[in-house]
Amino acid sequence: MIESDDFVNALREAGFDFFTGVPDTILGGIIDALSRQRLYVPSVREDEAVAMAAGAFLGGKVPVALMQNSGLGNALNVLLSLHLIYKIPCLLIVSWRGFEGKDAPEHLVMGRAMPQLTEAVEIAHRTPSPATMADDLRWAGRAVTEQRVPVALFLKQGVVKTVQP
Amino acid sequence: MRPEEGVMQSRAQAMHALFGELSDQPVIICNGFPSREAQKIRDRPGNFYMIGSMGAAASIGLGLALAQPDRRVVVFDGDGNVLMGLGTLATIGALKPANLTHVVLDNEVYGTTGNQPSYSRLVRLDQVAKAAGYATVERVWEREDIVYEFKDMLKRDGPNFLLIKVNEQIEEAARVAPAPSEITRRFRAAVGAE
Numbered sequence: 001m002i003e004s005d006d007f008v009n010a011l012r013e014a015g016f017d018f019f020t021g022v023p024d025t026i027l028g029g030i031i032d033a034l035s036r037q038r039l040y041v042p043s044v045r046e047d048e049a050v051a052m053a054a055g056a057f058l059g060g061k062v063p064v065a066l067m068q069n070s071g072l073g074n075a076l077n078v079l080l081s082l083h084l085i086y087k088i089p090c091l092l093i094v095s096w097r098g099f100e101g102k103d104a105p106e107h108l109v110m111g112r113a114m115p116q117l118t119e120a121v122e123i124a125h126r127t128p129s130p131a132t133m134a135d136d137l138r139w140a141g142r143a144v145t146e147q148r149v150p151v152a153l154f155l156k157q158g159v160v161k162t163v164q165p
Numbered sequence: 166m167r168p169e170e171g172v173m174q175s176r177a178q179a180m181h182a183l184f185g186e187l188s189d190q191p192v193i194i195c196n197g198f199p200s201r202e203a204q205k206i207r208d209r210p211g212n213f214y215m216i217g218s219m220g221a222a223a224s225i226g227l228g229l230a231l232a233q234p235d236r237r238v239v240v241f242d243g244d245g246n247v248l249m250g251l252g253t254l255a256t257i258g259a260l261k262p263a264n265l266t267h268v269v270l271d272n273e274v275y276g277t278t279g280n281q282p283s284y285s286r287l288v289r290l291d292q293v294a295k296a297a298g299y300a301t302v303e304r305v306w307e308r309e310d311i312v313y314e315f316k317d318m319l320k321r322d323g324p325n326f327l328l329i330k331v332n333e334q335i336e337e338a339a340r341v342a343p344a345p346s347e348i349t350r351r352f353r354a355a356v357g358a359e
Contacts, residue, residue, distance in 0.1 A: 018232065042256075043224075043256060048224045051218060051225050051228065052225070054221075055193070055224065056231060057232075058191075058213065058228070059233040059356060059358055061228075077217070077218060078221050082215070082217060085217070086349045087349055
C-alpha cells in the first residue's frame, strides 16, 4: 500500500499544484497529507470542486479534484459543458465505492456504471495499483499538461493508505 | 411592482457602468444572456464567457482568485446562477479570498429561458452572502450607487459581494462568438498563465 505522503509527493512531481475536492473514506489519507502541507482547498460539492479547479487552471495552475464516485454524478455537467468544450484539463481522483458490488446499497449502481459512464463522455481513466501508480501518474500529468483534457484515476480501497474514521 | 422598479437599470446598462470602472481585471461572466450582453458591451480577452456549466461562475472565479492572489478577480453572476451554486457562497465566505469581487446582476427571473421567476425575489441573496462571511456586502440599483460601490470594492479587501437589482430587459445580443477553446486560450494569455 502507498503511503499518503508519498502519493502526494508523486502528484507534485507529476506537475500538479492545485488540490480541491470533497472527502471520502478512501481519500482520507490523501486529504490529510495535502492539508498538512497546506495544499488542500475543501469544496462543498463536486461540481464546485471541478469548477474551482477550472478557475485555477485559467490562472496557470495544474489542478486535481478528489471525490467519491457518487460525486462524479454531481460534477458531470461542469465537466461536459466547461472542461471538455473549453479544453480545460483536470485530474479527477475518484474513489471507487461499490467496486465489485461490495459496498452499501447507495454505491452499487455508480460502482457498476462508473467506467462506462466516463467512457461515454470520453474521459479517459485508469485504475492504478501500487505497482502501476508511478506510470499512471505520469500518464495523468501528460494528459493534463500536454493534451489538456480531464482524466480520471479510479482509486480502489487499499491502494493508498487512509485514516480510520 | 417592486418599489425600486422605476429607477432600476437593465442588466446591460448596469454592466456598461461596471465595465467603465474596469482596467485589466479578469471577469468571469455567467452563462446565458449576461455573457452575450457583456460581449456586445465590451469584448476583451480578460472576459471569460461561460456558455454552459450554470451555477459555476463564482467557483471558477474563486479558483482563479486562489491561483493568482495578487490579481483582482471579478465575477459577473446572475441570481439563477447563484441559487444553483448557493453552497459556493459558504466556500467563499470561509476561504475569504481578499482579491475576489462577486457581482450579482439580479433580475429575479431566469431571463434566458423566458422569464420564469427565481427565488431571489423572496430570498435576500445579499443577506445570505453576509451570513456566509463575505467581508463587504452591498445592495444597489441606481447607476451612481453601482459605480460608487463597485469602484470601492475594486480597492477594498474582499471577498466583496455587490448585489445589483436590475429589471428584466434583455439586450439584443448575438451568441458568444469565439470557440470555447479560444476563450480559454485568450483568457489565460490575458492573465499571464500562457
